[in-house]
Amino acid sequence: MAKIEIDRRYCKSCGLCIGVCPKHLIRWSEEAGETGFFVEQVEEETCSGCRLCGIMCPDAAIRVYR
Ligand code: SF4
Numbered sequence: 001m002a003k004i005e006i007d008r009r010y011c012k013s014c015g016l017c018i019g020v021c022p023k024h025l026i027r028w029s030e031e032a033g034e035t036g037f038f039v040e041q042v043e044e045e046t047c048s049g050c051r052l053c054g055i056m057c058p059d060a061a062i063r064v065y066r
């Protein structure tokens, strides 16, 4: 099992991580900051730890733990 952590201080709400997750485990949150809505992980237990979301994030806001 793996999990991700999203650091909201760096997230600029671009949504790139949502599109890149092969398991569709990242979605828009209902909470927003200065740049728009944050993202959040769903169904944490099915995350493979592939790290695609962390690699894609242009602001290094995502850490992947395996
Ligand atoms: S790719 Fe990074 S900056 Fe863009 S929405 Fe996802 S966590 Fe935020």
Ligand code: SF4
Pocket: 002, 004, 020, 021, 022, 023, 024, 025, 026, 041, 046, 047, 048, 049, 050, 051, 052, 053, 054, 064
């Ligand atoms: S590590 Fe891979 S499976 Fe897990 S949330 Fe990121 S892109 Fe999706």
